Amino acid sequence: MKRLLFLLLITCMGTWCAVMAQVKYSINEHWLFWQGNEKPDAVPAEDWRFVDLPHTWNDRDAVDDVPGYYRGAGWYRKNLRFDETAKGKQIYLFFEGADQKTELYVNGQAVATHEGGYTMFCADITPYVTFGQENLLLVKVDNSHDENIPPLSADFTFFGGIYRDVYVVMKEPVNISLTDKASSGVYVRTPVVNDKEAEVEVEVLLNNATPQKSVVICEQTVYAPSGKIVKTWQEKIRLEAGAKNFKSVSRLKIQQPQLWSPASPALYTVKTQLKERATGKVLDEVVENFGLRWFSFDADKGFFLNGKPLKLIGTSRHQCYLGKGNALDDAIHISDVRLLKEMGGNFLRVSHYPQDPLILDMCDKLGILTSVEIPIVNAVTESEKFLANSLNMVEEMVKQSYNHPSVVIWAYMNEVMLKPPYDKKDGRYQSYCQEVNRQARELEQTIRGLDAQRYTLIPFHGSVSAYEDAGLFTVPMIVGWNLYQGWYGGNFDGFDKFMLAYKEKYPRTPVIITEYGADVDVRIHSDKPERFDYSVEYGDLYHEHYLNSILSMPFIAGANIWNLNDFHSESRGNAVPHINCKGITTQDRQPKNTYYLYKARLDSVPFVKFADSDWQLRSGLLNREGMYRQTVKIYSNQPRLTVLHNGKSLGTVNMVNGVGTIDITPVEGKNILLARADAAELAGCMDLLEFTFKGVKWQPGTDFTELNVTLGSPCSFTDVEAGICWAPEKEYEQGSWGYVGGQPFRPKTRHGTLPASDLDIWGTDKDPLFQTRRDGIEAFKADVPDGRYAIYLYLADLVAAGEKEVLPYNLGNDAVSTEMGTTVVEVSVNGQQVLPAYDIRKEAGSQRAVIKKIQTDITEGQGLNIEFKALTGKAFLNAIRIVKLD
Template sequence: MLSAHILRSPAFFICLLLFFIAPATAGAQRITISANSDWKFRQGRIVNPGVLPAAGWQAVTLPHSWNRFDTQDDEPGYYRGEGWYTRRIIFPPGWKEKEIFLEFGGANQVTEVFLNGKKVGEHTGGYTAFNINITSAVIFGPAGNGLTVKVNNSHQPDVPPLSADFTFFGGIYREVHIVATEKIHFERDQYGSRGIVITTPVVSAETGEVHVEGTLTNSGPAERKVSVRASVYYRDSLVSATATTLIAKQRSSFTIDLPAVKNPGLWSPADPELYVVRTTIIDAVTGIVKDELSSPLGFRWFRFDAEKGFFLNGEPLKLIGASRHQDYQDIANAVPAELALRDVELLKEMGGNFLRVAHYPQDQVVLDACDRLGILASVEIPIVNAIIETPAFSANCLNMQTEMIRQNRHHPSVVVWTYMNEVLLRPPFATDSLRRETYFRNVAALAQRLEDLTRKEDPTRYTMIPNHGNFALYHRVGLTRIPMIVGWNLYQGWYSGKLAGFADFLDKHHRELGDKPLLVTEYGADVDSRIHSDHPVRFDKSVEYGLTYHQVYLKAMMDRPFVAAGIAWNLADFNSEERGESDPHINNKGLLTIGRKPKDTYYFYQANLLKVPFLKIGLGGRSFLSGEANGEGILIQRVRVYSNQPIVSLFLNGKKLAEQRPVQGVATFEAGFRAGNNVLLARAGEGDALTDQYVVEAMPVPGQLSAITSGFPALNMCLGDPRHFTQENGRQVWLPEQPYKKGSWGYVGGRRFTMKDTTRLSFGTNEAIANTDLDPVYQTQRVGIEQFIASVPAGQYELTLHFAELLSAGPAKVLAYDLGAKSAAKDEFKGRMFDVQVNGVTVLEGIGAELTAADAVSYKIPVSVNNKEGLVVTFVPRKGETILNAIQIRKIY
């Protein structure tokens, strides 16, 4: 049993709270309270949930995930297995005549619930809510009840998702509530639904019809005559109401058609007019309210057109927005409601009008916010990359689709139900064509079953399958024909192809699938906010390439009326444990960082989408600049200003630099920064009323180091890298490599390290580097380097050399989404050994033996420089080729 320490809890306070909340009469409405505190958690297997171990528990508060940290460390993989939660709950004696439920917002991914050692329910699926009726197992009295919950996030072949480019965090990661109802109440035992469905069969500017149907449950000993009343309120004023009478049996259905609402306020992104429908069960004999639910109601009508795009309330509306993953920096997916709400607000503040809730249903607060803010939405179940051809897998998919629809169909913001994301990404049975064709038929058959289910459950909304860019395959298998609309996840100019290929693909769809509405459901490029490039190229992860990418994509979509929607991937960076790359375990295609700091791409969309005046200086979030100065000691940098105004002016340190007309919301200036703090000021709008100011510190590095007499700047350089990398502390910039020039600094000899698979980045590696948070510093290198020379003046210096072996004997892992990778091969690694000399003195011998693959190693070396000898670092090969990943030079005195 649990120790006495674990059994002791402030549960009596919960009991008192329940007494105060519960109305005095027996015929009260439902009571809902949170049950998020006072939990104990234990990771690992427990044989008997009725006899819990005494040790190994930690205090936690829900929402909670056990994968907050192990998904971010240097060890491959993360814990996927059992996690156990327990707490005590005291229920007041006044609840003996009630039905008592536990309401879970979400637990990943298979959950079993025990009360007082008795199993009271279970749920399969990590992303939909579920209710557990615990009435029969509740013990009333001061001893209380032992509640135990087992959650398992291990891979289970019959439970989607099977694989995906996101992390499958474990835990009870959404809130849990205790709900007490009267014996007669709206049904709560079917798919976690609300028990009622509200539709608007006819909507126009002149009238709005409201239809309510639902099911109520009577768990009492006798049938009762009840009245079910539906009332429509607008800003707390009653605008329509009616009721129906029925005999409440064990399970009873009802339908209500309310009097039409005249001249309804229409719901739209520009004016999200919301009504409220209150549905109430009233005892027909006593007049006592038994249960009541409030639901949002939006009067709107919409359609997707294959030629002209999307129409809302009869008017064309280009849908532009983003997808959302639910995790957040340092808290995994255990995101409090206020942060989930903030995400939707950030999308609205960007000017977006569409949210793809991907790749799974999310917290109800997300769609509540979409309703309130005027964001249209699609929601989907997590069938990602592939299926398993088993009856159990299909049954789980169908169950998840039903849960998703029934739990979310009351939201006016939802216009599309989705399933099967990129399900043919890397199909199995590559060497058995007949077996592969059988697999394709089974995929199509499951898609058709999901389609039929969805249209039966909710004929008022559209259906969609998002596909990756293999048009011919999806069309041949039939997945472009089964749903009502087609989504395409397109990455031309990123994972494969060229940027121009994006527009070509859109036109191909329009030619060959001219009767099928098109949504671009994903597009994006990795943007690491710390990386900048004067010459951006595909896969360099620079802010500048990301901007170019989004400029091309947005223009192509806006120029084509038949493109109904453009949905950027993703609103914010998110966790993907199996990724390496510059920011390990993070997919950084977000318009915001994982901590929700805006990137320049976010400002770009604000400049193009917002209707209110907008002006923002974009320097990629940098507060510190460094680089080679010109002959006057000035650091020349490109500055972008994002604005929807016709003319933008930029000032530097009080002096006007220029004024420009923004092109696609972007005005680009050349600015010369002096050492120290510099003030940028942008002006726009009538009378220059719109302003934005940006203070940045600059540290120009003189081209002629030997001419420096005082204030020698720190010199940091990444070898084999043409980009700038700024550490997050903001005051340390790693410069791109350059060949040595007399009087300056740079490398002599060698070549940039390049991955064998050259369809991707033309330099460096995409593998995570262990033992460092500065992965970009170690992911590039110069191979076969002969010397590094810095013509520094005399003095005492600290030299730091950084090494990481980028080759290994084993094959590289090819990730499913990286369709541009042709193979998993690596360059053959035969080992290396070399010495390092500084100004002719050997300081490191036999470097190489201690270098293991993707492991950061650095050496600090004090150096005295005399007269005009400068600093000459020589690399002497003994076996294989020499390497250098990065170098730092700091003057001590």
């Protein structure tokens, strides 16, 4: 669509410029790109490649096995032609976002520089344009670390590039300003709103780029949500020559206003037209939506909208996607907000930075209340330049998003005491705390000066003392808490205790839970879930507890799940390397169980959904009698459900807090489950779940085909691509299969141990198969029938290949790097040596996946006995796959 619009505008440029007050079109297509810090003049033509915007150069290297990703410069160039009829116009280039420092050149001349990767900016290129011929645009974007540009560090990837849309905007010389921090030049305030009446104030900023005075008419027309005109009025304005951002303010009252809310997001519209007084010619026009609502936060009772209490429940959101990085199409931004609305959410934390303008447009349209923040994360730099950049970002954020009724909070300084540059014992720590406080107060004062109606917020991590040291409890109007009890430490009840203690100590300050969550890899399941195992089941337990607690505490005004989607964080290892898996949807927005849990609690539309709907290939350890019981979870906002398995009724399930469970005995092969609401009027309220079950027999019989086992873990793993189910380990018993000897590998941390390694395993995307193992294993036995077999030994040396980065947001849960020494092992199969002296580190190095395939014939009922003898160190095995070939 944008490409078509571009072609039409180029074709009709001469005519359109003559009759339209303003022309705006995207120039996203067919840029030349080159990556490097050198000046582009010396770069050979063949080294440039064509790209379309949005674009990032980190979509691949931020997820590969090579530690780190490119942080440097990238150059974009494009030829742009302006017809002679465009002479006399003001011509602007408008960038919705480029990360993070941008330099713009037109025909070899420096035009503008912008610092900050997440706000819009606009440049007047009129003096640099030559009409009737090609103009060379050259844009340098640099995402290098800069101590004076926030964010300094964060648990997300800083994708470089022009990753949002770029537009040409052409206006008459006398126009509505685009140069007030790239805002629309029209600000709508609603200082008084109630059920009976609303006062609306419209401020317009005007420019006169001509050398003469100009007399204009500023005409305002307000439309009701129905499209009916509420009022039209005009003001005569005399603009001096060269006037910039001349302010015109007008006011009106609206009787019996339609109020904006999540249930009824009624949007009014104001159309501002600038006309020549003498001729009536329209010089410029801006159309802005706005909403009429009033709101407040109470320290005891929470949030109120239009005089009524409303619990704010929703998510935070990062602007990235599977395979795309942060260079997203409009459709993804729109779909993300719809996902939240369909879940029943009413609150979005736009974190940790302003995002594509479509996000707030959709929140206005769908009725999602929002908090927007600038990207000061983890720490500040003690410099005036850092503060100046932060203050500029605040001004850009507020002015660019001012008119959105969805915005109720401006935020800044996320977890700013998480990673101070000095230890508390260092004398410089106190001066750092004072500097943090000084910068916070300047930001706070600036925001309140720009917008007196909305609230301010600072999100803290779970250390009261750290923010007391910085004196931040008295700065913002709302305190936000990022809390992970039961994930980064402690247990679920720790959340409740923390919040009650906070309320007792700081009873007068409103509070929001700005983050909470647990990492979930949808491929991992466990009957014995534990912290940091990344299992679906642990994530379920975490959210079930937190949601109940949040809803039960009236003083908690709102809560944002961390996060709407799994998102990129290059420095992470874990089950899905380079990805933070706390999303309630995957990177490509497939809902996890937790999404449906919230929908069951928040959505009023009748709803039924089986948990684990994406777990379509399942396995389980059968008992000696060949039976297996599996607990199936169901989400619904209905009180009772009837459940059928393969057409046979299993009875009624009572729902408690949106969740119900029932035990089933899955059959080998296809299983079909049906859950439906009991009420006759809800006959269509049902869900169907189909999955294939492959039981792992206790005793391998004559029909044996394969055995796939993870070692050192009680978790199962599903390899969807290969169609393989990996069962958890068990100890060997006569007539069965399992390990002999050893103990699970559990990496040590400052706070205990982890159930799996947190290393990125190179050379595989099946990291969980290599992140657990059994150390000191003596053998793996399987009493399988005679035949020809392939044995696959999965091995990984779980020592970091280089210096391992300690991640501050892991709060001490990084594995302590321990040198385990060299392991040399001898492997024999049924007494025959197959690996005489295998040194994995010598062959493959550390942190790399190795799969050793061994073929063998079993005869005379001897079964399979794989023995491991350590020549140095300890023998280990991460996983094993045994396949019968005949």
